[in-house]
Amino acid sequence: MIRLSSLLMSEIDESVTAELTRLRESIDNIDAAVVHMLAERFKCTQQVGVLKAKHHLPPADPAREARQIARLRQLAESARLDPAFAEKLLNFIIAEVIRHHETIADGAH
């Protein structure tokens, strides 16, 4: 009886571990995709930074940001992602982009 229940328990342990491993593999793939997508986005914004510095345009464009936030919040809602989280994430990324733009503009002087 004891042997049977410990056998069952180890089988349950194994199935939990297997499911956790499967889910973590997907999480790792998603994290890799996020990193690659962010790298591509920063390549684009780097070019925007150079263009802005060359033409003496300000690093930040609040009107553009407002449109991006409104759009992203809508996308988040349809994807059942918290829109407040999507907004915070975009603001976090944009703040870093603006910092890069400022560094490029400082170097152009």
Ligand SMILES: O=C(O)C(=O)C[C@]1(C(=O)O)C=C[C@@H](O)C=C1
């Ligand atoms: O579209 C621009 O003008 C950018 O500089 C890019 C970007 C962004 O990361 O999406 C960054 C800063 C601006 O305030 C708005 C948008």
